[in-house]
Amino acid sequence: MEIFALHSEYLSSNQGRHERGVMNVRAVVKNGPGPGFDLVDLEAKPLGSRDVLVEIEAAAICGTDLHIYDWNAWAAGAGLPESFIVGHEFSGRVVAVGDAVRMVKPGDKVSAESHVACGQCYQCLNGLQHICGNLKVIGVHTDGCWAEYAVVPECCARPIPEEIDFHTAAIMEPLGTSIRCAQLAEVSGNTVVVTGCGPIGLGAIAAAQAFGAANIVATDIVPSRMELGQQMGATHVLHGVQDDVGVLVRELTQGVGADAVIECSGNIPALQAAFKYLRKGGRVVLVGLPSQPLTLDVGPDLAFKEATVRGVHGRRMYETWQTMESLLVKGLIDPKPIITHVLPMAEYEDGIHLCKSGEGCKVLLLPK
Ligand SMILES: [Zn+2]
Ligand SMILES: [Zn+2]
Structure with a gap:
């Protein structure tokens, strides 16, 4: 558990509120079938060798989250896990990485590529990872990012240029689409x-x-x-x-x-x-x-x-990201007006209602 100890050390030296080896994370979770979410304190899961621990700066609300919140026919039939942290659009900074991670390192600014590709199926072996035959999505099939910290697979933490601010970075997942x-x-x-x-x-x-x-x-x-x-x-x-x-x-x-x-x-x-x-x-x-x-x-x-x-089922991994980063860094696209509301994460219910009513467009949730 060297990696876990490493990130705990990082946290205690930076924030002084975590015991070595144990980290509590405030998160919004889906707890079993039926409508609604819960805001809870969870013990962070240990990092797998291909996982990345991200300190979340901003997370965004997407239509998919609304379906899960409402527990509509799609959500009820989608075979979702019993209990999971919701949300798949985020920005943040890498705090720690598993020992097999090569694409990101602690300190990197990252955005969310929500697709978890298996790396082994026909599509993955032929340049179509974003429509992997065994595709999973963070915050839908695995733990997501409406949390102070998120543990995501390496392929989901896309390092981005420092010039892109955290609010913009939180909506690069939909913007790439x-x-x-x-x-x-x-x-x-x-x-x-x-x-x-x-x-x-x-x-x-x-x-x-x-x-x-x-x-x-x-x-x-x-x-x-x-x-x-x-x-x-x-x-x-x-x-x-x-x-x-x-x-x-x-x-x-x-x-x-x-x-x-x-x-x-x-x-x-x-x-x-x-x-x-x-x-x-x-x-x-x-x-x-x-x-x-x-x-x-x-x-x-x-x-x-x-x-x-x-x-279209999302961004190409990772050609679309290259294009998007260039467009943003050069100022050829400014997606800021799409973000209509920024709320503390604890007010996620208000954010959900803003999205549903059409009053809000993209609503960001800030965990701290
Ligand atoms: Zn989305
Ligand atoms: Zn695959």
Whole structure:
């Protein structure tokens, strides 16, 4: 237990409140089936040889956390562990590492790559770790990060440049997903529609702007989020229900249709409409998750158009990170407006309600 002793020494010398070999950690946990979370003090688990101990500076609330909090049909059927620390978006600093860890060292500033890849399946051996056949997600299938300290596998602690501040770093996990959507949409010089101005959609708008999109049409139904869409760089913002996106798109493209649609709303009518105003040969990137199966008219919507449909399940490990870090360090993307609220971790319930009501967009929780 040399490593554990090492980090305890670090802690006692820096904070003077931990006994050697024992460390209590305040954390938000999911305790068994049913709605709700609990704020508890836990004894930190010892580091495995491939684990990293991170002192958390900021954690963020994601839609997945809301599903687990509510214990909806997905959460109930997802085979989640009996009890676990929730949360998968964080920033922090490495305090200690297991003896087989090579990618990070104590003192490194890190952000969260939430995907835990097995390293051995077909996908992992072919450059697709982010869709590993045995994929696990921290804070969903294993302990997460709504805590003073988190123990995560090495692959989940991404070292990032010091220039990136901790609040921004806490939302790089979703921002990377947004950036990847904009890359797959091939937006440069093109007209792109981003449906849904939640954290992923807003990040996609910012990325589309950074990549040189000619027109960025954003849609939502919540006024504050429509405003954020504008702030993040949308050239046009429409109401997703009251306005006709197709009319504007045809106007902007001399009747041709959108080059690309990044669907972030998961709203079925919005998704079906996207295939109508998409141009022939256009691209639809799907990242929003509809709650039910949907119907498409395969002939006109897909085949005759030769539409390209791409699903996105997150960042590529780690190409997307390289791109994102460059964009952030060079100031080509500023995701700060996406963070609408910053709360002490103990007020996580308020944060959850802000997200659910739509009043909050990205809400950060600070453990100290
Ligand atoms: Zn997330
Ligand atoms: Zn794998």
